Amino acid sequence: MGVDFESPLAGRHGASNVLAAIAVCHALGIAPERLREAVRSLAPGKMRGERTERNGITIINDCYNANPEAMRSMLELLHGVPAKRRIAVLGEMLELGHEAETLHRGIGHFAAEQGIHAVIGIRGAARFLVDEARKSGMSDSAAIFFNSSEEAGEFIREYLEPGDAVLFKGSRGVQVEKALGAFVDSNRAAILEQARRE
Numbered sequence: 001m002g003v004d005f006e007s008p009l010a011g012r013h014g015a016s017n018v019l020a021a022i023a024v025c026h027a028l029g030i031a032p033e034r035l036r037e038a039v040r041s042l043a044p045g046k047m048r049g050e051r052t053e054r055n056g057i058t059i060i061n062d063c064y065n066a067n068p069e070a071m072r073s074m075l076e077l078l079h080g081v082p083a084k085r086r087i088a089v090l091g092e093m094l095e096l097g098h099e100a101e102t103l104h105r106g107i108g109h110f111a112a113e114q115g116i117h118a119v120i121g122i123r124g125a126a127r128f129l130v131d132e133a134r135k136s137g138m139s140d141s142a143a144i145f146f147n148s149s150e151e152a153g154e155f156i157r158e159y160l161e162p163g164d165a166v167l168f169k170g171s172r173g174v175q176v177e178k179a180l181g182a183f184v185d186s187n188r189a190a191i192l193e194q195a196r197r198e
Helices: 011-027 032-040 068-079 097-113 126-135 149-159 177-197
Strands: 050-054 057-062 086-091 118-122 143-146 165-169
Touching (some): 057 068, 057 177, 068 086, 068 097, 086 097, 086 149, 097 118, 118 149, 143 149, 149 177, 165 177
Parallel strands (some): 086 165
């Protein structure tokens, strides 16, 4: 008879990490039943699949780093989030060498296949991701490229609506969290302004 586990870690890679840890414990003779609470209490690291909600918008912050497999895993996760619209804010994946264009195009195609409503690409080779999302059926207004995280953040401030789910992900050097920060700061300012008026 198997043992059921619940984990707050996001994506297939999060599940793989949990399973690897359980396998190591099993090899050390630790009964799986003893691990249930430990697995349930795991918390994602900073910018590694953190999930929050702000003003009716579900935010998945996975800005710490990115590679093609992790991008696909998080897009699958976003696909499964109940939402009016699912939006992926995806920074360039760095250090891919001569495969950069092909791998970014693969992510753009995969995002469209997953039924993601909008893709916002940030910096460099992410332009290929956006181009391929358009070729795979997304409209020009749903697949947009920005040269910097700050520019993307300015756009996102106006674009996101209650009921949306949004994923922020990219390589560390792109600092996609600046786009998230622009959105969070704009909401904080709006809340303070509303409180001042009341």
